[in-house]
Each structure stands twice: as C-alpha cells, then as structure tokens.
Amino acid sequence: MPDVASEDLAALRAQYRDLAARLAEIGFFTTGSLLQRRTVCGTPSCLCHTDSAHRHGPYWQHTRKVSGRTVTRRLSAAAAELYEQQIASNKELRSLLEQMEDLSERALALRLRDAGQ
Secondary structure, rough: OOOOHHOHHHHHHHHHHHHHHHHHHHHOOOEEEEEEEEEOOOOOHHHOOOOOOHHHEEEEEEEEEEEEEEEEEEEEEHHHHHHHEEEEEEEHHHHHHHOOOOOOHHHHHHHHHOOOO
C-alpha cells in the first residue's frame, strides 16, 4: 500500500471514476469453471480404452455452485465459447472491484488522517 501522506484524495477519486467507467463496460458475466473432457465409453473393445488419443469428445462442461450445491452442465462448443467469454468478464469484474476496494481503503485512511483520527 502506498504511503498515505503522499496521496491526494482527488487523485484517488479520479482513479476510482476510471475504474467505475471500466466496470460499466463489462457485459454479462457468470461464475464457475469451464472444462473440456475426453471420455472412455462403455464398450470394452473400443480403442478409447487402450489409447488416450482415441478418447471420445471433446465434451464441454460448466460447473458452478448454486445454493451450496455443485451444478454441472454439458455444453455445445458454441455454448462453451459464450461461457468462456462470460467467465472472463467475471474475472475482470472481480479484479476491478478489488482495485476499487483498495482505492476506497486508501481514501478512508486519508479521510481519517484529515479528521485527526
């Protein structure tokens, strides 16, 4: 954390406004993870059992928590692309919020210092 004495509240506000503007540009987002799987089938004589290069797939899955439970959904390749974009938006959202929280803490320290506390 930078030295509070060298910071200026107006500069922190300007940085915060810049982050808020970037935040407004983020589109839809979702939580969870995206996984590409290749699987082994139930036919014992299938080549997928002996050669991993011949496994079936790729199959896409999206997994996330809903009300404390893990929910997994199979996806098409096209849907997986959309989920990938929205998961990336979620990561950007979290990063911006973290930066905004840091700026807010620094601004609070300045305001408390100026109030003599």
